[in-house]
Amino acid sequence: MTETPAAAPDRATRIVVVGAGFAGFETARRLLRHQHRSTDQPIRVTLISPDDFMLYTPLLPDVAGGLLDARFVAIPLAESLPGAELIAGRVDSVDLDRHTLRIRNREDAEETVEWDRLVLTPGSVTRLFDIPGLAEHARGLKTATEALYLRDQMLEQLELASREPDPAVARARRTFVVVGASYAGTELTAQLRALADEVARHRGTDPDDVRFVLLDMADRVMPEVGEKLGDRVLEVLRGRGIDVRLGTTIDRLTAESAELSDGTTVETRTVAWAAGVTASPLIQELGLPTEKGRLTVGADLSVPGHPDVFAAGDAAAVPDLTKDDAITPPTAQHAVRQGKVVARNVLASIGVGTRKNYKHNDLGLVVDLGPRFAVANPVGVHLSGYPAKLVTRAYHLLALPRGANRMAVSAAYLGDAVYPRPLVSFGLVSADEASFPRSQGIPAPGAES
Ligand SMILES: Cc1cc2nc3c(=O)[nH]c(=O)nc-3n(C[C@H](O)[C@H](O)[C@H](O)COP(=O)(O)OP(=O)(O)OC[C@H]3O[C@@H](n4cnc5c(N)ncnc54)[C@H](O)[C@@H]3O)c2cc1C
Numbered sequence: 001m002t003e004t005p006a007a008a009p010d011r012a013t014r015i016v017v018v019g020a021g022f023a024g025f026e027t028a029r030r031l032l033r034h035q036h037r038s039t040d041q042p043i044r045v046t047l048i049s050p051d052d053f054m055l056y057t058p059l060l061p062d063v064a065g066g067l068l069d070a071r072f073v074a075i076p077l078a079e080s081l082p083g084a085e086l087i088a089g090r091v092d093s094v095d096l097d098r099h100t101l102r103i104r105n106r107e108d109a110e111e112t113v114e115w116d117r118l119v120l121t122p123g124s125v126t127r128l129f130d131i132p133g134l135a136e137h138a139r140g141l142k143t144a145t146e147a148l149y150l151r152d153q154m155l156e157q158l159e160l161a162s163r164e165p166d167p168a169v170a171r172a173r174r175t176f177v178v179v180g181a182s183y184a185g186t187e188l189t190a191q192l193r194a195l196a197d198e199v200a201r202h203r204g205t206d207p208d209d210v211r212f213v214l215l216d217m218a219d220r221v222m223p224e225v226g227e228k229l230g231d232r233v234l235e236v237l238r239g240r241g242i243d244v245r246l247g248t249t250i251d252r253l254t255a256e257s258a259e260l261s262d263g264t265t266v267e268t269r270t271v272a273w274a275a276g277v278t279a280s281p282l283i284q285e286l287g288l289p290t291e292k293g294r295l296t297v298g299a300d301l302s303v304p305g306h307p308d309v310f311a312a313g314d315a316a317a318v319p320d321l322t323k324d325d326a327i328t329p330p331t332a333q334h335a336v337r338q339g340k341v342v343a344r345n346v347l348a349s350i351g352v353g354t355r356k357n358y359k360h361n362d363l364g365l366v367v368d369l370g371p372r373f374a375v376a377n378p379v380g381v382h383l384s385g386y387p388a389k390l391v392t393r394a395y396h397l398l399a400l401p402r403g404a405n406r407m408a409v410s411a412a413y414l415g416d417a418v419y420p421r422p423l424v425s426f427g428l429v430s431a432d433e434a435s436f437p438r439s440q441g442i443p444a445p446g447a448e449s
Contacts, residue, residue, distance in 0.1 A: 012042035013350050016101070016115035018091045018282070020049035020077055021057075022332045023313030024121035025401070026339025027346075032083050034347055041352050046085040046113065048103060050441070052077055055144060056400055058332060059409070061184065063147040065191025065370070066155075066198075066421050070144040072408040075401055087113065090441060093285055094118070096306055117308050117346050120295065121339070122280035124314035124330055125440045126273060133253030135442075138179070138273035139434050141188055148426070149434035153270055154192055155425035158199050158210065172267035174210045177258050178274065179250060181216035183224060183367045185274035186233065189214045190370035192272075193240055198421040212242045213266055216275070217249045222375075224365050225382075229375045232384050236373050249275075277330055279315045281443060291317035291327060299357035301342045302349075310346055312338035312358075321359040332399075333363060366392035 015031055017024045024047065031045045053074035062068040077086055089103035089111065101118070103111045126140035139153075140146050154176060161173035176196075178189045193212055200207040214221075214237065220230045221237070221244065237244050245262060250271070252259040258266045279294045288303060289296040294317035296304060301318065303309040312318065313335035320326040328334040341358045348355040364377040366388070374388040376395075383391060393413060400406045436442040 012044040013116045014044045014046060014114065015117045015119065015346055016046045016048065016113060017119040017121060018048050018101070019120070019122040019280070019313075019315070020047055020051065020054050021121060021123040021313060022054070022335035023123070023339040023342070024049070024119070025054040025075070025077075025080070026336045027119050027121060027312065027343045028081050028084050029401075030340055030343030031346065032081060034343075034352065035083055039352070041347075041350055043347075043350070044085065045081075045083070046087060046115075047077065047081065048087045048089060048091055048101075048113070049077065050088065050090045050106075052086065052088060054080070054401070056396075056405070057142065058399075059396060060141055060144070060147045061187035061191045062368070062412075063144065064141060064150040064188055066151050066195045066423070067191065067416055068409060068412050070148055072405055072412060073400075074144060075405060080402060087111075091122070091282055094120075094282075096286070096288075096309065099308070115308075117349060118310070119342055119346060120282070120286075120303075120309065120311040120315060121313045121335075121342075122282045122315050123335075124277035124279055125281065125442045126436060127276040127278040128273070128436065128442065129275075131250055131253065134250065134273065135436055137253045137255055138250075138271040139431070140436060140440060141184055141272060141274050142277070143439045145429050145439045146434050149429040149431070149439075150188070150192070150270075150272055151195070152425040152427050152429060153431075154195060155199070155423060156427065157269055158196065159425075162203065162205075168267065171211075172256060173269055175213065175266060175268040175270075176211070177213045177215065177250075177266055177268050177271045179215045179271065180274035180276065181214050181218065181221040181244065181246070182274070182276070183222055183365060185214065185216070185272070186222055186237070187368060188272060188274060189237065189242055190240075190368075190373075193242060194370040195421055195423075199423060201420070202423060208241050213268075214242055214244045215248045215250065215260065216246055219246050221246070222367065225367065225375055225377050229377060229382055229384060233367075233369065233375055236369065240370075277314060281441065283315050294327065294330075299359075300345050300355050301338060301358055302345065307349065310342050312342045318358055321357060322361050328358075328360070329362075331365075334360060366395045368392045368396075 056073040059073045089105040094101045157173040161170040164170035196210040314330035317327045366376040374392040376388040
């Protein structure tokens with residue numbers, strides 16, 4: 001199959017990018033550099049996203065923990081991508097033969113958009129399992145809505161517990177279960193623990209009255225950082241009174257309890273589910289080959305058999321050329337770099353520059369674990385404690401793609417060193433708004449697609 005011509009000679013090639021996360025944002029940013037140049041290959045960049053911001057997800061645990069304001073981790077698209085056509089909406093379906101896609105906006109109105117080149121970067125959603133009650137009663141941590149919900153839910157439950165006459169109900173309100181001891185769930189637990197400690201300090205109550213249970217099916221926490229750092233993390237979490245249960249998950253969830261696979265039942269009103277991700281539901285809609293649920297692409301990030309279609313980030317199964325027979329892990333580190341390569345290869349497909357295969361040696365991970373502790377393994381160097389904290393915070397500040405956000409986050413970190421965490425619950429996000437279907441667009445259980 002050969003590429004279709006860029007566009008009729010008298011019009012610009014329309015490049016449509018679906019999703020404004022790490023990969024889509026970077027793709028659009030790179031393409032716009034070309035759009036702004038006057039050239040004999042003019043392009044028009046369209047970015048479709050349900051939100052008018054790019055979300056810096058690695059700092060969501062800090063939002064849930066009340067350390068950062070949600071706006072600090074939201075990069076406004078209109079300001080950051082001048083010259084792009086921004087369309088607010090969610091892509092429902094793609095017609096690969098007609099080169100069109102269908103968008104649904106917040107008011108459920110539909111629109112059809114045409115493209116000459118399509119870049120699919122719709123990312124991932126929380127991976128749910130067929131566990132009774134999970135989709136109804138647990139909440140995730142992939143969106144600002146969910147992070148704000150978890151913060152407010154914890155503060156509200158602690159407030160209600162303080163005036164609850166029934167000790168069993170009060171204990172349930174003060175119990176928080178997090179599932180998934182990979183970096184996202186572990187960071188979330190650490191940040192919620194720090195917020196609960198602040199509540200206890202403020203009220204003069206015992207911080208140990210607030211109970212955290214962190215579960216994972218794996219036999220270790222944060223396998224991504226290796227055995228030594230993982231053991232150190234486990235020691236620190238347990239030292240903070242967190243009940244870490246490995247080889248354990250939830251068997252059944254109700255509004256008031258979690259039945260665990262170790263045979264125990266935890267009475268709780270709050271379960272956060274951070275047990276991995278799966279590609280955006282849009283990928284299944286395409287009817288194209290997938291690998292582990294992610295869209296199959298070549299090393300140049302083009303979709304086999306569809307030379308005008310490209311994909312990158314969590315939604316794409318990108319061959320990892322640094323390893324045998326592997327695909328790149330779903331991380332922001334890869335998504336940003338794939339965004340750069342995809343932009344280059346899209347331009348090459350219309351005759352500008354040359355193609356390149358995606359190849360990146362993983363630089364390691366930085367994981368902020370609340371007050372005075374972090375772990376990091378930059379380029380294979382294992383760090384924990386204050387040095388890791390420094391590296392982690394410096395990394396995020398540099399990686400945030402906007403000066404004003406960097407400044408706001410820096411100020412919040414400085415403030416945190418001097419002042420108590422603000423105990424503010426706006427209560428603006430309802431449990432329904434934070435549910436998986438409404439917050440992440442995951443089809444409700446039993447819903448027809
Ligand atoms: C709490 C948390 C902490 C993390 N920490 C780290 C970390 O420290 N380091 C790291 O490397 N990675 C981290 N990650 C992983 C990282 O966030 C992802 O790998 C990264 O976001 C993937 O980028 P992406 O562009 O593929 O997708 P995303 O960033 O998820 O963006 C996808 C975009 O597509 C939009 N979209 C989805 N479906 C549609 C549709 N149908 N139509 C239109 N738009 C659509 C979404 O709204 C979103 O804007 C973390 C993730 C979480 C949740």
